[in-house]
Amino acid sequence: QDKTLVVVLPEAPVTMEACMGNNTVNGRVIRINIYEPLTVVSDTTGQVEPRLATSWERLDDLTWRFHLREGVKFHDDAPFNAEAVVTEMKRTLNRDRNCHTEQQYFRGFNMTPTVVDDLTLDIKTDVPVPILPTFLSTLLISSPNSPLEEFTLKPIGTGPYKYDGENPGTEIRTVKNPDWWGEHSNVDAVKYIWRGESVVRASMISVGEADLTPELAVQDATDPALDKPYVDAETLWLRIDTEVPPLNDIRVRQALNYAVNREAMLGTLVSKDAVPSTQITVKGVLGHSEDIDDEVYPYDPEKAKSLLAEAKADGVPVETPILLVGRTNILSNSTEVMEAIMAMFQEVGLNVTLRMTEIGEWREYHNRPYPEGRQPVIVQTKHDNNRGDAAFSLQPKYACDGTNAAMCDPEIDAMIAKATAESGPDRGKLMEEVFAKLYREWVPDIHLFHMVSYARVGNRIDYVPNLLTGIEVRIEDVNFK
Amino acid sequence: MLRYIGKRALQSAVGLSVLIIAVFFLARLTGDPAKLLLPINADQALIDEFRAREGLDRPVIEQFGVYVWNVMHGDFGTSLRRHRPALDMVLEAYPVTLQLAFTAMALVLVSASLVGSVAAYRPGSAVDRTVTVSSLISASVPDFWVAISAILLFAVTLQWLPTSGYGSDIRFWLLPLGVLVLRPFGMLVQVVRASMIATLSSAFVRTARIKGMSEGRIIYVHALRNALLPIITVAADQTVGMINGLVIIETIFGFPGIGKLMIDAVMARDFPVVQASILVTAIAIFTLFILVDLAYVALDPRIRHR
Amino acid sequence: MTEPLLTVRDLKVEFQTGLETVHAVNGASLTVEAGEIVAVLGESGSGKSVTAAAIMRILPIPPARIAGGEIIFQGRNILTLSPSEWKQMLARDVALVLQDALSALNPVYPVGWQIAEVFRVHGERSRKVANAKAVELLKRVGIPDPERRAKEYPHQFSGGMRQRVMIAMAVALRPRLLIADEPTTALDVTVQADIMDMITQISWEEGMSVLLVTHDLGVALRYAQRVCVMYAGRVVEAGPVREVLSRPAHPYTLALLQSAPQARAEGERLNPISGSPPDLAHLPPGCPFHPRCRYAADVCRASRPAETNILPGRRVECHRAMEVLDVVAA
Amino acid sequence: MAAAELQESVRVRRHLPWWRLLLRDKFATASVVWFVILLAFVFLGPLFLSDKATAVNLAARNAPPGFSHGFLNILGADPLGRPLLPRLMVGARNTLAIAFSSVICALVLGSFLGMIAGYVGGIIGNLIMRLADVISSFPSLLLALIVLYILEPHVMNLVLVLAITRTSIYLRVTRAEVLEIRERAFVDASRALGGGAPHILRRHIAPLVAPTLGTIVTVDFAAVMLAESALSFLGIGIQPPEITWGLMVAQGRNYLTQAWWLAFVPGAAIMLTTLSANLISSWLRIINDPAQRWRLEISRKEAKP
Amino acid sequence: MLLQPEMPILQVRNLTKHYLPQSGFSFSGGKSVIKAVDGVDFDLYPGETLGLVGESGCGKSTVARTILRLEEPTAGEVLYRGQDIFSMNRTELKTLRRNVQVVFQNPYAALNPRMSVEDILSEPWVIHPDVLPREQWADRVRELLVQVGLRPEHAERYPHQFSGGQLQRIGIARALALSPEVLICDEPVSALDLSVQAQVINLLEEIQAETNIAYLFIAHDLSVVRHISNRVAVMYLGRMAEIGPASEVFNEPAHPYSAALLSAEPTLKPDEIGRERIPLKGEIPSPANPPSGCRFRTRCWKAQAVCAEQVPQLEPRPPGSNRLAACHFPMDAPDAEIPHHLQST
Numbered sequence A: 001q002d003k004t005l006v007v008v009l010p011e012a013p014v015t016m017e018a019c020m021g022n023n024t025v026n027g028r029v030i031r032i033n034i035y036e037p038l039t040v041v042s043d044t045t046g047q048v049e050p051r052l053a054t055s056w057e058r059l060d061d062l063t064w065r066f067h068l069r070e071g072v073k074f075h076d077d078a079p080f081n082a083e084a085v086v087t088e089m090k091r092t093l094n095r096d097r098n099c100h101t102e103q104q105y106f107r108g109f110n111m112t113p114t115v116v117d118d119l120t121l122d123i124k125t126d127v128p129v130p131i132l133p134t135f136l137s138t139l140l141i142s143s144p145n146s147p148l149e150e151f152t153l154k155p156i157g158t159g160p161y162k163y164d165g166e167n168p169g170t171e172i173r174t175v176k177n178p179d180w181w182g183e184h185s186n187v188d189a190v191k192y193i194w195r196g197e198s199v200v201r202a203s204m205i206s207v208g209e210a211d212l213t214p215e216l217a218v219q220d221a222t223d224p225a226l227d228k229p230y231v232d233a234e235t236l237w238l239r240i241d242t243e244v245p246p247l248n249d250i251r252v253r254q255a256l257n258y259a260v261n262r263e264a265m266l267g268t269l270v271s272k273d274a275v276p277s278t279q280i281t282v283k284g285v286l287g288h289s290e291d292i293d294d295e296v297y298p299y300d301p302e303k304a305k306s307l308l309a310e311a312k313a314d315g316v317p318v319e320t321p322i323l324l325v326g327r328t329n330i331l332s333n334s335t336e337v338m339e340a341i342m343a344m345f346q347e348v349g350l351n352v353t354l355r356m357t358e359i360g361e362w363r364e365y366h367n368r369p370y371p372e373g374r375q376p377v378i379v380q381t382k383h384d385n386n387r388g389d390a391a392f393s394l395q396p397k398y399a400c401d402g403t404n405a406a407m408c409d410p411e412i413d414a415m416i417a418k419a420t421a422e423s424g425p426d427r428g429k430l431m432e433e434v435f436a437k438l439y440r441e442w443v444p445d446i447h448l449f450h451m452v453s454y455a456r457v458g459n460r461i462d463y464v465p466n467l468l469t470g471i472e473v474r475i476e477d478v479n480f481k
Numbered sequence B: 001m002l003r004y005i006g007k008r009a010l011q012s013a014v015g016l017s018v019l020i021i022a023v024f025f026l027a028r029l030t031g032d033p034a035k036l037l038l039p040i041n042a043d044q045a046l047i048d049e050f051r052a053r054e055g056l057d058r059p060v061i062e063q064f065g066v067y068v069w070n071v072m073h074g075d076f077g078t079s080l081r082r083h084r085p086a087l088d089m090v091l092e093a094y095p096v097t098l099q100l101a102f103t104a105m106a107l108v109l110v111s112a113s114l115v116g117s118v119a120a121y122r123p124g125s126a127v128d129r130t131v132t133v134s135s136l137i138s139a140s141v142p143d144f145w146v147a148i149s150a151i152l153l154f155a156v157t158l159q160w161l162p163t164s165g166y167g168s169d170i171r172f173w174l175l176p177l178g179v180l181v182l183r184p185f186g187m188l189v190q191v192v193r194a195s196m197i198a199t200l201s202s203a204f205v206r207t208a209r210i211k212g213m214s215e216g217r218i219i220y221v222h223a224l225r226n227a228l229l230p231i232i233t234v235a236a237d238q239t240v241g242m243i244n245g246l247v248i249i250e251t252i253f254g255f256p257g258i259g260k261l262m263i264d265a266v267m268a269r270d271f272p273v274v275q276a277s278i279l280v281t282a283i284a285i286f287t288l289f290i291l292v293d294l295a296y297v298a299l300d301p302r303i304r305h306r
Numbered sequence C: 001m002t003e004p005l006l007t008v009r010d011l012k013v014e015f016q017t018g019l020e021t022v023h024a025v026n027g028a029s030l031t032v033e034a035g036e037i038v039a040v041l042g043e044s045g046s047g048k049s050v051t052a053a054a055i056m057r058i059l060p061i062p063p064a065r066i067a068g069g070e071i072i073f074q075g076r077n078i079l080t081l082s083p084s085e086w087k088q089m090l091a092r093d094v095a096l097v098l099q100d101a102l103s104a105l106n107p108v109y110p111v112g113w114q115i116a117e118v119f120r121v122h123g124e125r126s127r128k129v130a131n132a133k134a135v136e137l138l139k140r141v142g143i144p145d146p147e148r149r150a151k152e153y154p155h156q157f158s159g160g161m162r163q164r165v166m167i168a169m170a171v172a173l174r175p176r177l178l179i180a181d182e183p184t185t186a187l188d189v190t191v192q193a194d195i196m197d198m199i200t201q202i203s204w205e206e207g208m209s210v211l212l213v214t215h216d217l218g219v220a221l222r223y224a225q226r227v228c229v230m231y232a233g234r235v236v237e238a239g240p241v242r243e244v245l246s247r248p249a250h251p252y253t254l255a256l257l258q259s260a261p262q263a264r265a266e267g268e269r270l271n272p273i274s275g276s277p278p279d280l281a282h283l284p285p286g287c288p289f290h291p292r293c294r295y296a297a298d299v300c301r302a303s304r305p306a307e308t309n310i311l312p313g314r315r316v317e318c319h320r321a322m323e324v325l326d327v328v329a330a
Numbered sequence D: 001m002a003a004a005e006l007q008e009s010v011r012v013r014r015h016l017p018w019w020r021l022l023l024r025d026k027f028a029t030a031s032v033v034w035f036v037i038l039l040a041f042v043f044l045g046p047l048f049l050s051d052k053a054t055a056v057n058l059a060a061r062n063a064p065p066g067f068s069h070g071f072l073n074i075l076g077a078d079p080l081g082r083p084l085l086p087r088l089m090v091g092a093r094n095t096l097a098i099a100f101s102s103v104i105c106a107l108v109l110g111s112f113l114g115m116i117a118g119y120v121g122g123i124i125g126n127l128i129m130r131l132a133d134v135i136s137s138f139p140s141l142l143l144a145l146i147v148l149y150i151l152e153p154h155v156m157n158l159v160l161v162l163a164i165t166r167t168s169i170y171l172r173v174t175r176a177e178v179l180e181i182r183e184r185a186f187v188d189a190s191r192a193l194g195g196g197a198p199h200i201l202r203r204h205i206a207p208l209v210a211p212t213l214g215t216i217v218t219v220d221f222a223a224v225m226l227a228e229s230a231l232s233f234l235g236i237g238i239q240p241p242e243i244t245w246g247l248m249v250a251q252g253r254n255y256l257t258q259a260w261w262l263a264f265v266p267g268a269a270i271m272l273t274t275l276s277a278n279l280i281s282s283w284l285r286i287i288n289d290p291a292q293r294w295r296l297e298i299s300r301k302e303a304k305p
Numbered sequence E: 001m002l003l004q005p006e007m008p009i010l011q012v013r014n015l016t017k018h019y020l021p022q023s024g025f026s027f028s029g030g031k032s033v034i035k036a037v038d039g040v041d042f043d044l045y046p047g048e049t050l051g052l053v054g055e056s057g058c059g060k061s062t063v064a065r066t067i068l069r070l071e072e073p074t075a076g077e078v079l080y081r082g083q084d085i086f087s088m089n090r091t092e093l094k095t096l097r098r099n100v101q102v103v104f105q106n107p108y109a110a111l112n113p114r115m116s117v118e119d120i121l122s123e124p125w126v127i128h129p130d131v132l133p134r135e136q137w138a139d140r141v142r143e144l145l146v147q148v149g150l151r152p153e154h155a156e157r158y159p160h161q162f163s164g165g166q167l168q169r170i171g172i173a174r175a176l177a178l179s180p181e182v183l184i185c186d187e188p189v190s191a192l193d194l195s196v197q198a199q200v201i202n203l204l205e206e207i208q209a210e211t212n213i214a215y216l217f218i219a220h221d222l223s224v225v226r227h228i229s230n231r232v233a234v235m236y237l238g239r240m241a242e243i244g245p246a247s248e249v250f251n252e253p254a255h256p257y258s259a260a261l262l263s264a265e266p267t268l269k270p271d272e273i274g275r276e277r278i279p280l281k282g283e284i285p286s287p288a289n290p291p292s293g294c295r296f297r298t299r300c301w302k303a304q305a306v307c308a309e310q311v312p313q314l315e316p317r318p319p320g321s322n323r324l325a326a327c328h329f330p331m332d333a334p335d336a337e338i339p340h341h342l343q344s345t
């Protein structure tokens, strides 16, 4: 039997460069499979686990020591050692290279690596970074022979599969790396192809042209035998601009929350497996507050109306036209969801108009700085914290200087600062408190759902998609029957 | 004739320059690539850094100067998104698109000429009505709808053809070409029909008839060639307009063509790729228009001697 | 007496225009004997071209409709032939030359090609042979440097030369009958004379009959043996050309002759036929010419004159033919 | 001729009135009926049906065509349970406004420039043609992005985009035809009468170019509606909560396997409209072409005896 | 009526029209200009008819088109009442066109197939709205139709419903609609049958008698020209061969070409039917490459060496008469005798 796995992706990888490997489109091909990081975050526990590093310890507030795996070789036979990690850090952190990984995860502190011995590496930071091992799960290590300046066209890593050429624009091939340090699955080679239409991908699995595809649209996941749902860490919610009346009044924000009928959307506009949410991180992420999980706002239009009436009585201009900004294709069905929500807001008497925007325009509403004298705006947004630590979410979304925040509360700021600096066992607890406080006392958002996606898994193989399938498809987890 | 081609090539070069200038400046009005390419929580500092690095913070006119200078030295810039030379990306995608477009157009020209002429032969007849209605349906049917329905029918239900994919096997080409051909075919049948109705009533058709030749020869040898000028004009325009249809085809069927490349680049404000792909397609288009002019001459000797 | 090559008997052609029916040909009868040249005279709109087109079966149907009559060519009624049978005969047995040679030639093919095509559609396999024959024909119709000219396009030819090309095409397969619909109207006199000389010569050499539609009395007189005069869709008078033109028996023929400029002295006013041509959609009862006829009597208004043979070989449709003959004689 | 006869024949109309000619052509009649219905949609739809068209009813989500969810849902309902029939009717206004205005703008602009390029020729003509080359090779999507990004995705701006992208075909076709027509003798005759370029273009050239353009116009209707659909889908065209047929098609595309009617119903509306426009235009072409008009006039004669 | 003392209404001076092969494609190579008209002079007086005859392609229509300023001339001038029409501005030109009208050669092409006869005939008034008030258009159209021998109800028909002769009458009616002072008739009766031709000619003559209109009458039917013209001009290959009073030119042509032309005319006179015509050898040479010297020399039976060298000028023939001819060896001169003014060479 030919053990070549055919994976059909929704989109072609943009580049195979290691430092771009945390971008979903690239990560699905190269992350873990070709390039490995020092650490990985467990999809079930949110705990940091070893990969190319076997263990680590914090020497002091600013210094971490990593012990590297022995006997690992790159696909080009270069040895994997501390020197290689240092080289990769240079490459990834070189700002001129415009690396997504650097821009996304390694801002706000500086790292100085020191080679202790061949397999031991110290990393010193200029400020305390309690979750450095988590951050390092994003640093994909490529061969020291990879180009330092340009992006590589031929990825060379240490992973279980190595690059085996491509037909530009059509397919990318990888084959088993026999020298890999780990335990292989029985997949000998992988062919990656891509199709934009989810229905086409679904068909390809059905007729056996491909074995696996992630991210099927809800409406195409029609075959329960093949389609496997997975919570993919994507959370959909609406961000309220709390700085503009009438949205600066908490009663109005609560009314908005009461006005949304989440139940009705389940199984219709979003998958029936989606989970109504109360915060922007999913269970399994450190800092996710289970306390508020079941405090989902009930659908109560009457309550909403009375809150609005109350606010109006206090002179809050609740009739002000509110702009609801949606983003096309943020998720499949995002437009329908927004239309439904607009109708629900209108139902309780709010003057809401919907505006669907393309990403460029959407960012104008979503990111600071916002224009002075603006209209009250509610922005549709999503978040995928797949790094397992809520610190990645809290600061930009809720701090006064958060790029995506539309609120400012010194108390919250202080809580976030404290929580993210904490490295002890209280870290999760502190972050949970922030979420709880935000949810109960601030109401800066209208939370909707933790989404689920579907992967269609062909008959030839065994594969159980998980939280990480959204960003990486680990071939080591796939087996031919 | 060489002189004419030379002249037209020169004019086209001017046209290309105008186009490139327009694209360069207008594209920069569609927003900041930094905001699209950087992570969603990127702060202003990061944005500024990005802009400085890519030279986007400099006055547009200066950027243009640099661009022109580089182009003259064969450097079309590097994709902001993919960090590869823009020209390489475009040239990789180019042959597929050309192949698709020209095969489709050849099919369209031939089939529309055949079918449109038959319809024009007896205007108002049942055949004519059928052709008219079906060509209009084919011109007004949403192509992605047809594409997906065809996949579901031919690949999933009947399993005659692969769902999609790119390869040298003709089976990969059938559906994409079928879909791509639909709209231009519908349009062109209409044009052929109108043009042929006029031509079939001219005196030389009568002469052909009194020579005792078959109706087929009258239509296809005598009338069609005279009716061809407007047909070619429209066909050329349809070929140019095919780039939109190509996006659909390339996305759905997974053909690695320039249509998708260009759309993605436009949507991502990947200016170097936008510019390179427009430049390259425009060269093809301008060449096409020159060829059309030459075809006029080949088809109608009167133009040659005027 | 052998049967004529072509007999048109009581031909009726109607056109549907708007709400009315135009009776363009309204019972025309004529004959063409083998080898002779018959001129068809008549004013504009009298149905000469329509008759010619009906014989060639190239009427636009609809709006045209053959409402009656028969056209016997070589003993067969061509109106009942199947299209393929007829296509076999076209060019081989009967050919047509149209007036407007510029639009009658396909502008996008070389002239030689178009002539050679006649041979090719009628069985000549070899392109080379067909082309050689085309060049031969061009030479025959008096086109200098035929090899070169064969490769040129119609617009590069002068009017006269185009007409020659049309004639070359028509006589290519040595048809029995050539119908020439005003072949020289657009041409100047020297070219007209050349072309008519050529047609006559071919007719003579090949024994080809010619049905020559013309307005020009001079041309008819000079080149034809017999003449048919048409009026309002009917052949009102027919006979040997010299006799008819010198002693017309129909008042219309007489009037036609009198309206020619040659019939008048210089400075004198011309003498057109009074009144206006008939409205073919609403023909008057009786003789269609009576509203304009100087000799009209009550009988002319009441009944259509039957065709009579007043003299051997002369046919006329007039109640008062005898009176007219007398007047002319006087 | 006698004065009395002259008098009598003045003003005798020998042609059928247009509406009787219309009834002669069954297809054209049906098309006109469809357009009348459309006009009713356009003027009355948004007035009476706006609420119905936007009322979310998740219980009737993706309801199939039929009576199961009441009359309004006869054509089915969309993923939000909004009935398709009223949506179609309300969407007619935007759809037709966009399609008509862009095609008409493109037609007017293109044929105007084409006439100048063809009739005046020379440097100006050349300039216009090269400009047309440039415009044709400017990707319509980029143009759309530019215009809609800078000027808001309003209906009128969309029209601008679509019109510009459609202009070049009218320009080229018009020019090609004008080049031929202007050589005809009746154009010279008109010039000799003192007719200036505007007169000749209007009275002599435009009517002869019109049939060809008419053919293109009708097919272009479909092209424009579908182009609008594509733009909507990419997120830069008309966006919900506005309703257009193109948008409905674009949204329905996601549900092809589950609810085929979502894309089919508006798609069929687009097709019907294109078809009707074409049938009407070919009818117009026939009645305006004196040499073809008999085709319609004749049928009564044939039916009578 | 001949040679009135008054001012000519049109003076054509050295009119020259060369067609350049259009820029663009020239596969046929070379930049050979087509010398369609090459230095033509004549006058047209009010109330007279000048017949213009000549072989097909000799430039008659081009003369007409240039006078109408449908073409821009290469050289020369045309004075309308003393004013050069080639330097007229737009309004002057419009006035000119009201006064100088034309009837074209090909009636099928000269009428817009999409317009009804009514529209065709009212077009002049659309262009010159001050000529006739709108209410009168319908009646006047029908009058014009009757005037040219058609029926009033034809106003509602379209060109394709007419025979060629009928179409030509519509063309004449259109030209008459503005009551012009000069009518250029480019073979107006070629497509007409005898009777209508007679009507039209009578009509033209009547109108001339009433309005003193001048005709430039181009035709190839010599009997018509002979009948209608006061003076006749014979053109050959872009040049004037002979011009003079009709009777003189027709009865004793001075130019050999005129003589050949006249001999080819089919005649009705029984005694002349068998008359031999003077055959011309060869085709008319290409205007792109006309023969040197006398343009007719390649086909002239009298041609001598001098004819190839010197361009004959229009001179009175016989000397002192009204008739001018451009020939070294005119018909009245004995064949062998070389005119004395050439003897020196």
Ligand SMILES: Nc1ncnc2c1ncn2[C@@H]1O[C@H](COP(=O)(O)OP(=O)(O)OP(=O)(O)O)[C@@H](O)[C@H]1O
Pocket: C015, C016, C017, C022, C023, C024, C042, C043, C044, C045, C046, C047, C048, C049, C050, C051, C063, C280, E160, E161, E162, E163, E164, E165, E166, E191, E193
């Ligand atoms: N397509 C048509 N529709 C209506 N009437 C037509 C059509 N074709 C010809 N006729 C009419 O038929 C009659 C005869 O026309 P025909 O062309 O035979 O005349 P003709 O004798 O050849 O005249 P001419 O000498 O001017 O060529 C005319 O009155 C003409 O108006």
Ligand SMILES: Nc1ncnc2c1ncn2[C@@H]1O[C@H](COP(=O)(O)OP(=O)(O)OP(=O)(O)O)[C@@H](O)[C@H]1O
Pocket: C159, C188, E019, E034, E035, E036, E054, E055, E056, E057, E058, E059, E060, E061, E062, E063, E105, E287
């Ligand atoms: N637009 C043009 N471009 C080039 N050559 C032309 C053009 N118009 C006319 N000619 C040439 O000029 C010469 C004179 O043409 P013109 O039409 O004036 O002749 P004509 O005497 O009127 O002939 P006919 O009797 O055939 O009407 C011809 O050789 C013709 O081919």
Ligand SMILES: [Mg+2]
Pocket: C048, C049, C050, C181, C182, E163, E164
């Ligand atoms: Mg005729």
Ligand SMILES: [Mg+2]
Pocket: E060, E061, E062, E105, E186
């Ligand atoms: Mg002429």
